[in-house]
Amino acid sequence: MKLYSPLFWSLGVILFSTACEMSPIASQDLSHQEIIQELTEADIVYLGEVHDRTQDHEAQLKILEALHEENEDVTIALEMFQRPFQGAIDRYLDGEINEEELREQTQYDQRWGFPWSYYAPLLRFAQENDLPVLALNTPTEITRQVSSQGLDSLEGDDFRYIPPREEIRTDDNPEYREMLEEVFDQHHSHGRSGNPENFIAAQILWDETMAEKVAESYQDNPEQQILVIAGQGHIIYGHGIPNRVERRLEDIPFTQRSVVFVESDTETEDALADYLWHH
Secondary structure, three states: OOOOOHHHHOHHHHHHHHHHOOOOOEOOOOOHHHHHHHHOOOOEEEEEEOOOOHHHHHHHHHHHHHHHHHOOOEEEEEEEEEHHHHHHHHHHHOOOOOHHHHHHHOOHHHHOOOOHHHOHHHHHHHHHOOOOEEEEEOOHHHHHHHHHHOHHHOOHHHHOOOOOHHHOOOOOOHHHHHHHHHHHHHHOOOOOOOOHHHHHHHHHHHHHHHHHHHHHHHHHOOOOEEEEEEEHHHOHHHOOHHHHHHHHOOOOOOOEEEEEEEOOOOOEOHHHOOEEEEO
């Protein structure tokens, strides 16, 4: 039985589609090499993927390799792994377990479920080059609980792998809330039941959890470059993870840049991200 919710893992695709319909069409003309060159100057880089698009994953590896050539101190931060399983990732990087054991010990197939081949090259590169990998995501059990019962249902050990309740801000970004409401309405247009406030709270909890881990890592080592890989819905317009990282690091000078991958024949808004990477 799979633990992940299709509503959540498809959210990046749904949000991207919704966003494209909201504003006038525009495009960016930078080459891939020009984008990479500019990314080398950022402290935190976000790559917004469509989870099941192979070209996105190929581009991610290309970008990682290029950034590592410029700065060997790169940390890879992945939405695809949940925070309780950081220890298994560390054991793999240390050579204590193999790839199949990593996949099993992180419960990858049950908790994420997209083909392992999409992310294995990133993990292999990290192991070969002695790079840290961060498990960013909220435990599925907690996300489900908030989705069904709300944030106020959390207590005690529920907060072990997520931020404190006062740091989970659901009212600080009206534009993001509006986008999430549209996603909820689309998903429930066929008569499915659900509570929109709980849905929004669960999505924002997901963002806050990932942002907390990224911000903590940067605070611990400002010399590193952090490469965050997550669904587009967590990154576009600076909503989701980036603005929550900025809130947490407001007293620390740093730069962050975002990339969204798009099909070569797709025209979309420049405002979606700092850079549009056309396949």
